[in-house]
Amino acid sequence: MTCKLAGLYAITPDEARTDILVRKVGEALRGGASALQYRNKTAGPELRRAQGRALAALCRAAGAIFIVNDDLELALELDAGGVHLGAADGDLADARRRLGQAKLLGASCYNRIELAEAAAQAGADYLAFGSVFDSGTKPGAARAPLEIFAQARRSIKLPLVAIGGITLENAPPLFAAGADAIAVISAVFDAVDIVASAAGFARLHQPQRMQ
Numbered sequence: 001m002t003c004k005l006a007g008l009y010a011i012t013p014d015e016a017r018t019d020i021l022v023r024k025v026g027e028a029l030r031g032g033a034s035a036l037q038y039r040n041k042t043a044g045p046e047l048r049r050a051q052g053r054a055l056a057a058l059c060r061a062a063g064a065i066f067i068v069n070d071d072l073e074l075a076l077e078l079d080a081g082g083v084h085l086g087a088a089d090g091d092l093a094d095a096r097r098r099l100g101q102a103k104l105l106g107a108s109c110y111n112r113i114e115l116a117e118a119a120a121q122a123g124a125d126y127l128a129f130g131s132v133f134d135s136g137t138k139p140g141a142a143r144a145p146l147e148i149f150a151q152a153r154r155s156i157k158l159p160l161v162a163i164g165g166i167t168l169e170n171a172p173p174l175f176a177a178g179a180d181a182i183a184v185i186s187a188v189f190d191a192v193d194i195v196a197s198a199a200g201f202a203r204l205h206q207p208q209r210m211q
Contacts, residue, residue: 003104003125004034005065005159007205008198009181011037013189018051024189025055029062031198037084037183039069052078067104075103082106082125087115096123106161111144113151120156127152128183131164132174137185138164149178168200175205 010033015021025036038055040048052068056078059066067082068075072095075083082104085095096105106126107119116127129148131141141164149160162174163183171182184201191197 003159005104005106005126005161006034006180007182008033008188008201009035009037009161009183010188010198011039011069011163011183011185012055013185014040014042016043016047018047018054021051022054022058024194025058026062027194028188028198029058029064031188031195031200032202033064033188033198034202035065035067035081035181037067037069038080039185048074049077052080056080065104067106072098075099084108084128092119092122092124109152111142111148113148113155116152116156120158124158126159126161126181127156128161128163129179130162130183132162133165133167133170135164146173146177149174153178168197168204171201171204181205 010028012021036059038052052074056066065081067084068080069084070086070089072083072090084106085092086108092107099105104125105123106128107124109116109119109127109129119127129144131138132144135141152160159180160178161181161183162179166182166184167187174182188194188197
């Protein structure tokens, strides 16, 4: 499918209470998040299903893309808009075959252009690089230089996502470097005003779309 991933790509925090998670995601969507990735590393299977169903419905109502992190089976069960897989989360070509062409397949490429090229060959719809800055979520993650976006742009014609330690203050250079979307957890969902924070990130992408 044609991937329209751009702007703010919000990623959920590890939240055990579904009502709180739904409220926070609703605020992020109102602020302008164009896509949401459901990621909860602390939840069991039943909670993940319940939260996933609630968030899928919320995204459908808002017209946002709903993507499941690291779990192809759950993405298929929920009829999600797509799945995002890391290097150890399964074979991309097999995921592409099982998803069909109507769903998005995202791939983590860390700081390695060869992983991005292989993911593109396997049928990925978008490529994520990071951590671009120091990340509280993944403190030991390899750092991806800004130059990797320009490098990927020269050889790969897919949307590029930046992830890791992104804030309103350090996000602008990422779009300037060639990122199409920025994936954010803490700077959105830990904000005092989630709507305002999401809107701030969404506005950063407006000048890029106007060019």
